[in-house]
Amino acid sequence: MTSPRTSTANHTLFNGLRLLELIAAGPGEFAVSDLAKTLGLPKSHAHRLLRTLLDAGYVAQSGDTRKYRSDFRLLALAGPFAERLPLRVHGGPVLRDLSEASQCSSYLAVLHQGGPLVVMSDRYRGLRPAHALDVGLRLERHASAFGKLFLALKRLSIEAAELKRLTPYTLTTLRELRAELVAIRRQGYSVNRRENSVELYSFAAPVYNATAVLVGAVGLAVPIAMVTRRGEDHFSALVTKAAASLSAQPL
Amino acid sequence: MTSPRTSTANHTLFNGLRLLELIAAGPGEFAVSDLAKTLGLPKSHAHRLLRTLLDAGYVAQSGDTRKYRSDFRLLALAGPFAERLPLRVHGGPVLRDLSEASQCSSYLAVLHQGGPLVVMSDRYRGLRPAHALDVGLRLERHASAFGKLFLALKRLSIEAAELKRLTPYTLTTLRELRAELVAIRRQGYSVNRRENSVELYSFAAPVYNATAVLVGAVGLAVPIAMVTRRGEDHFSALVTKAAASLSAQPL
DNA sequence: GTATTTGTTCCAAATGCTAGAACTGTTTTG
DNA sequence: CAAAACAGTTCTAGCATTTGGAACAAATAC
Numbered sequence: 001m002t003s004p005r006t007s008t009a010n011h012t013l014f015n016g017l018r019l020l021e022l023i024a025a026g027p028g029e030f031a032v033s034d035l036a037k038t039l040g041l042p043k044s045h046a047h048r049l050l051r052t053l054l055d056a057g058y059v060a061q062s063g064d065t066r067k068y069r070s071d072f073r074l075l076a077l078a079g080p081f082a083e084r085l086p087l088r089v090h091g092g093p094v095l096r097d098l099s100e101a102s103q104c105s106s107y108l109a110v111l112h113q114g115g116p117l118v119v120m121s122d123r124y125r126g127l128r129p130a131h132a133l134d135v136g137l138r139l140e141r142h143a144s145a146f147g148k149l150f151l152a153l154k155r156l157s158i159e160a161a162e163l164k165r166l167t168p169y170t171l172t173t174l175r176e177l178r179a180e181l182v183a184i185r186r187q188g189y190s191v192n193r194r195e196n197s198v199e200l201y202s203f204a205a206p207v208y209n210a211t212a213v214l215v216g217a218v219g220l221a222v223p224i225a226m227v228t229r230r231g232e233d234h235f236s237a238l239v240t241k242a243a244a245s246l247s248a249q250p251l
Numbered sequence: 252m253t254s255p256r257t258s259t260a261n262h263t264l265f266n267g268l269r270l271l272e273l274i275a276a277g278p279g280e281f282a283v284s285d286l287a288k289t290l291g292l293p294k295s296h297a298h299r300l301l302r303t304l305l306d307a308g309y310v311a312q313s314g315d316t317r318k319y320r321s322d323f324r325l326l327a328l329a330g331p332f333a334e335r336l337p338l339r340v341h342g343g344p345v346l347r348d349l350s351e352a353s354q355c356s357s358y359l360a361v362l363h364q365g366g367p368l369v370v371m372s373d374r375y376r377g378l379r380p381a382h383a384l385d386v387g388l389r390l391e392r393h394a395s396a397f398g399k400l401f402l403a404l405k406r407l408s409i410e411a412a413e414l415k416r417l418t419p420y421t422l423t424t425l426r427e428l429r430a431e432l433v434a435i436r437r438q439g440y441s442v443n444r445r446e447n448s449v450e451l452y453s454f455a456a457p458v459y460n461a462t463a464v465l466v467g468a469v470g471l472a473v474p475i476a477m478v479t480r481r482g483e484d485h486f487s488a489l490v491t492k493a494a495a496s497l498s499a500q501p502l
Numbered sequence: 503g504t505a506t507t508t509g510t511t512c513c514a515a516a517t518g519c520t521a522g523a524a525c526t527g528t529t530t531t532g
Numbered sequence: 533c534a535a536a537a538c539a540g541t542t543c544t545a546g547c548a549t550t551t552g553g554a555a556c557a558a559a560t561a562c
Contacts (some may be wrong), residue, residue, distance in 0.1 A: 043541095
C-alpha cells in the first residue's frame with residue numbers, strides 16, 4: 001500500500017485491505033479507535049469494515065475486551081499460493097541447512113515492485129534474538145543486503161532522497177552506494193554492515209533459474225559478535241553456497 | 252465465506268475478498284470474464300475490483316495474456332500471523348519427523364468456525380501424489396480424520412443434512428457417525444478409512460496446551476497400499492506420538 | 503474474412519457507503 | 533463513590549460511490 005488512493009480504484013476495498021494488513025501485521029489485539037486513528041477513518045466506518053472482515057472470517061473479536069485480532073481464515077489466502085511457489089518449495093531444506101551451518105536466521109527474498117520482499121524465513125533453533133524479518137516484509141533498498149543485491153544485479157535506478165540514514169553506518173550518498181554496487185557485482189554477493197540495525201550484519205546471494213534469470217536471493221542475518229569471531233568470508237561463503245544449491249533446483 | 256451477503260456488511264470489500272480468494276486458491280492465471288461469471292458479478296465490476304487489487308499489489312497481470320494471478324504481496328497478509336502461531340512454530344519439526352517416520356504427508360489443523368482448517372502441512376520428500384491438502388483448506392466434518400476428531404472431542408452437534416456421501420465408505424447416517432465418535436473418544440485418535448477419497452486413509456490425534464485445552468490436531472494422509480502393508484496401528488501410533496510430543500511444547 | 507471472443511472504458515442512476523452524533527457500558531479519575 | 537471520560541456499537545440522512553449495461557478495440561476462432 002504505497003499511495004493512499006489511486007485514480008480509479010475501489011475505496012472500500014482498498015481501506016478494508018489496509019485495515020486487514022494492519023491487524024495481520026501486528027501481534028496481539030487491536031482496538032477500533034486505534035485502528036480508525038491509524039488509518040485516518042471515522043470510528044464508525046472502521047467498525048463497519050471490521051464487521052465485514054469478521055463475517056468473512058479474517059478477523060476474530062475477543063469476547064471480553066471486544067478487541068480485534070487476526071483469525072485463521074487468513075491462512076486460506078496466502079497458503080495455497082505460498083505452497084506452490086517453487087522458490088519456497090525448494091528453499092525450505094536449503095534455508096534449514098544454512099541456518100544449521102551458520103547458527104543464524106536465514107531468509108529467502110524476491111524482487112517485488114522494485115524492492116526486496118521476504119518470502120520465507122528460517123531461524124536457527126536455540127538462537128532467539130535476531131528474528132526480526134517477518135515473511136511479507138518489505139526491506140529498505142539501500143540499507144539491506146537483499147536491497148543492495150537487487151539494485152546491483154538488476155541495475156535499478158535509485159534517487160538520493162531514498163537514502164535515509166538508519167544507523168551511523170548507513171550509506172547515504174549515491175557516490176558511496178554506487179561504489180558498493182560495483183563491488184557487489186564483482187564479488188557476486190552483498191554484505192550489509194550494520195547499515196540497517198547497529199547489531200546486525202547481513203549477507204545475500206542471488207538465485208537463478210534454469211534459464212539464468214534472477215528469481216530471488218538467499219540471505220543471512222548475523223549478530224556482530226559472530227562476525228568478529230568468524231569473519232565476513234565465512235558467512236559470505238555460506239550464503240553463496242546456499243544460493244548456488246538452490247539455483248541448481250528446478251525453479 | 253459462507254453466506255453470500257450478511258445483514259450489514261460492506262458489499263465492495265466482501266466481493267473484493269471473494270475475488271482475491273478465488274485468485275489465490277487456484278493455480279495459474281484467471282480471466283476477468285471467468286472470475287466475473289464465477290462470482291456472479293458483471294464483468295465491468297469484477298474488472299474494477301481487480302484493478303484495486305492490482306494497485307494494492309495483491310494480484311499481478313500477465314503482460315501478454317492480460318490475465319490475473321496472485322502476487323507476492325499476498326504473503327505480507329498471512330506471513331506474520333502464521334509465523335507467530337505457536338502451533339506452527341513448534342509444529343514444524345514435529346511434522347517433519349512424522350513425515351519422515353511415516354513416509355507420508357502430515358498436517359496440522361485447528362478448529363475454526365466449527366470445522367477443521369489446515370494450518371500447516373509437510374509432505375514426505377520423494378512421495379508426490381497425496382499432497383492434496385493446502386494450508387487454509389477447510390475439510391468436511393463427517394468425512395475427514397480431523398473433522399471426526401473435533402466432532403468427538405468438542406462434542407459438537409451435527410445434522411443429517413451435512414452427511415454428504417463422498418465415497419462408498421462415507422458415514423452418511425447419524426447412527427453410524429455417533430458410534431464412530433464414541434470409538435474416537437475411547438481410543439483418543441480418529442481414522443478416516445477411504446471416507447473422503449477412495450485412495451486415502453487418514454489419521455488424526457489431538458494436541459493440548461499446558462492447561463489441557465484442545466488447541467489443534469496432528470494428521471497423516473496415507474495411501475491405502477501402505478495401510479494394508481503396515482496396518483492401521485502403525486500409523487495411529489505415529490500420529491498419537493507426534494501429537495503428544497507437540498502437546499509437551501509451550502503452546 | 504467474418505464472427506465471436508477477450509479485456510477495457512464510459513456513463514447515468516441509485517444504491518449503499520460515509521461520517522457525525524447519539525447511545526450504552528466499562529474504566530478511570532477526582 | 534460519583535462523575536466524567538472513553539470504550540464499542542447503533543442510527544440516520546445526504547450524497548459520493550459504486551454499480552452494471554452498453555459500447556469499444558483487439559485478439560482469437562472459425
